[in-house]
Amino acid sequence: MEGESSGLIIGLSIGVVIGVVLAVTAFFCFKYHRKNSQIGNSSSRRNATIPIRANGVDSCATDSSLGTESPKSVMPSSMPLWLRGLKKVNLVTATGILEYSYKDLQKATYNFTTLIGKGAYGPVYKAQMSAEETVAVKVLATDSKQGEKEFHTEVMLLGRGSLASHLYNEILQPLSWELRVQIALDVARGLEYLHDGAVPSVIHRDIKSSNILLDHSMRARVADFGLSREEMVNKKVSNIQGTFGYLDPEYISTRSFTKKSDVYSYGVLLFELIAARNPLQGLMEYVELAAMNTDGKVGWEELADPRLDGRVDVEELNEVAALAHKCVNPAAKKRPSMRDIVQELSKIHKSSHVRRKQKEPRTPRVDSVIVNMEQLDRRSPTSQHQRVESLDSTADSIDV
Known part of the structure; x- marks a missing residue:
């Protein structure tokens, strides 16, 4: 009886030890996998391009979750000074969205240290694009699906920028x-x-x-x-x-x-x-x-x-x-x-x-004049004969 109890205790002890070892191993594996995933995301983020609306001074918005390349297009003439002065010509889509690199924005915001506010969908940074131009850069939070949707809606529907930019x-x-x-x-x-x-x-x-x-x-x-x-x-x-x-x-x-x-x-x-x-x-x-x-x-x-x-x-x-x-x-x-x-x-x-x-200046209607002449002809039987005589006399004077 005592032997059976001892065996049961030993078995339970071994089971507990094995369970603890497996739990610790699983924890470290999860942590290692998560760390590699974050490194991969960070790397892909650096290589991504961030779209910026080309129109509007203070309405340039960014979205770090977008990284697809767009077809080449001509830069719009109404583009702000800091976009025209870029050393590297970036790509602009037909909708006016400029593909702008993450590295350039990182430089303009001093490695995203110029925080000026934080909204429901992510932080907003001050970016010095040139000596003449300062813009705001909005970076959507990674878990902000609604914010990304609203960002695209703003760009599609409100692509002319803010009233301030036009004033x-x-x-x-x-x-x-x-x-x-x-x-x-x-x-x-x-x-x-x-x-x-x-x-x-x-x-x-x-x-x-x-x-x-x-x-x-x-x-x-x-x-x-x-x-x-x-x-x-x-x-x-x-x-x-x-x-x-x-x-x-x-x-x-x-x-x-x-x-x-x-x-x-x-x-x-x-x-x-x-x-x-x-x-x-x-x-x-x-x-x-x-x-x-x-x-x-x-x-x-x-x-x-x-x-x-x-x-x-x-x-x-x-x-x-x-x-x-x-x-x-x-x-x-x-x-x-x-x-x-x-x-x-x-x-x-x-x-x-x-x-x-x-x-607005008003021009006389020619058709109304013609109608009046026709009415005049119907009203006076001799009017047509008089008009013919008038034309004949005019022709005679020209011949002379």
């Missing part, structure tokens, strides 16, 4: 006045939906020109909802978030962000569209100086972007500027709602369209 990039053609008003209306409608159409209401909290993206038809879309929040009554925040130059002064003093704070930022954006001047470089001071020489509704034309070269509907500009001035009223309660803004801006835009139509 401040001298290489690109300046936006026409009509297009600026249309962009303002697009943004207003987007914000109106967030404030009054969404349930619950959403406050964007970071309206600025670099967060307005343009599609291939130059229609504007409101982007970057990283700071967006549902509307909450009497909700105060501990930290001020947003972009200086666009921030509602009442939000800064009370720490309470409302729909009217978005309205203030939108008013700054309207003045930015009019003047093409950066809010961080004295735009609002410039606006207040201009306001001293106006009666509220006229006299704003001195704000107009010089690159428009006078090609602007002055009456419409004054009306848009007056609306913008209401939006940036220091007292939030005196600012219009986004719904009121959409209605007023639509009315302004429609009136301007009617004025342009009225100014």
Whole structure:
């Protein structure tokens, strides 16, 4: 009996030892395999090429998970300076996506040490591409499948870059006045939906020109909802978030962000569209100086972007500027709602369209003249005979 017990104990001990050895071996094998896998991924990542949108100054986005080569194409003429100045000519696809090497981006971001922010889909780095150009590089997180999908959607649908790139990039053609008003209306409608159409209401909290993206038809879309929040009554925040130059002064003093704070930022954006001047470089001071020489509704034309070269509907500009001035009223309660803004801006835009139509030259219709002559012939039996005599006399005078 004792012999059987001893044998059972020995057997169990041997089994436990073998189990422990197998577990330890499996652990080290798994760790070794994982390490080799990471090294392989790192190596392939260095050899990969990263696509960058060629259009737009501050809208260059990257995706380290893409490494397929694209067919050769001609570099677009609207490409930023830092892309034109590359020593090595990179490949551009037909959709405007530039294949850009990981090593070059690694150099531009100082080995990805220039972190400026982190979104839901990955970190964003500051990249110095040349002395004249600084861009943001977004690297998608390896597990961000939704982020990769949204990145491709942005590139496909919003390939014209940001509004800021068109206002401040001298290489690109300046936006026409009509297009600026249309962009303002697009943004207003987007914000109106967030404030009054969404349930619950959403406050964007970071309206600025670099967060307005343009599609291939130059229609504007409101982007970057990283700071967006549902509307909450009497909700105060501990930290001020947003972009200086666009921030509602009442939000800064009370720490309470409302729909009217978005309205203030939108008013700054309207003045930015009019003047093409950066809010961080004295735009609002410039606006207040201009306001001293106006009666509220006229006299704003001195704000107009010089690159428009006078090609602007002055009456419409004054009306848009007056609306913008209401939006940036220091007292939030005196600012219009986004719904009121959409209605007023639509009315302004429609009136301007009617004025342009009225100014178009009208050409007389030849067919109406012929009809009138035929009616005259039917009305007077002798008219045809008189016309023949007139033609005969004309011929005689020519012969003479």
